Amino acid sequence: MIDTKKIEQIARQVHEAMPKGIREFGEDTEKKVRQVLQAQFSRMDLVNREEFDVQTQVLLRTREKLTLLEQRLTQLETQLAATAAPSAEKPQE
Template structure:
């Protein structure tokens, strides 16, 4: 799904954007932000890039076969 390094980067950016008083709580806030992000992202129905690419290729092949069958049907109907 999402790389842990990317989650760490997002959590850090959120932590840095917090007001100074909240930022002073330190790494505990950043850890909690990371936990919340991970929890919410796990609830999403996401696919990884590799799976997406595979399904895109399958769809392309299916479209090509459908076009060929449609052309053959048109020819047979003549």
């Protein structure tokens, strides 16, 4: 979820960017902007940077494990093919 302090900062910036006549409606305008931003960000299903970084690290570790497993599988397949080849060459009696 996005940080509420960031939402307040964005709402304040939007409020300050409004023309003076609209800003004179007071804090109510800033509250409404904050509410709209919060609602829109909630609908977007965002994650914070920390969660993103954690999931990135998990993905990297998973990729490393997958690469190792693929190498191991190739190695085992090679060994299996090497042991199966001599027995295939023997004539059956």
